[in-house]
Amino acid sequence: MLPDLTGASWRKSTYSGNGGDCIEVADGFPGVVPLRDSKDPSGPALVISGDSFAAFVAAVKAGEFGDV
Numbered sequence: 001m002l003p004d005l006t007g008a009s010w011r012k013s014t015y016s017g018n019g020g021d022c023i024e025v026a027d028g029f030p031g032v033v034p035l036r037d038s039k040d041p042s043g044p045a046l047v048i049s050g051d052s053f054a055a056f057v058a059a060v061k062a063g064e065f066g067d068v
Contacts, residue, residue, distance in 0.1 A: 003029045005045055012038050 008026035016022035016038070024041070026034040033053040036045040059065065 002047055003032060003034065005034055005047075008034060010036065010041070 005026060009028065010024040010026050012022050012024045022038050023035050024038050026036075026045075029047075031050050032047050033050055034045050034047050035053075037043060
């Protein structure tokens, strides 16, 4: 079952800059990480497991996707 994201508090990374294209995440959903496109805040959100998001962030930090 997907969490109700109505009223979610979204944030984006401080590394994104002022005009950067980036994703936003919503905190406060145990076990999952809701994600959305910052350019389309009323568009769809993707909800992934917290473990999957942590593995993705670790892979980015390790350079597994090149320069992103």
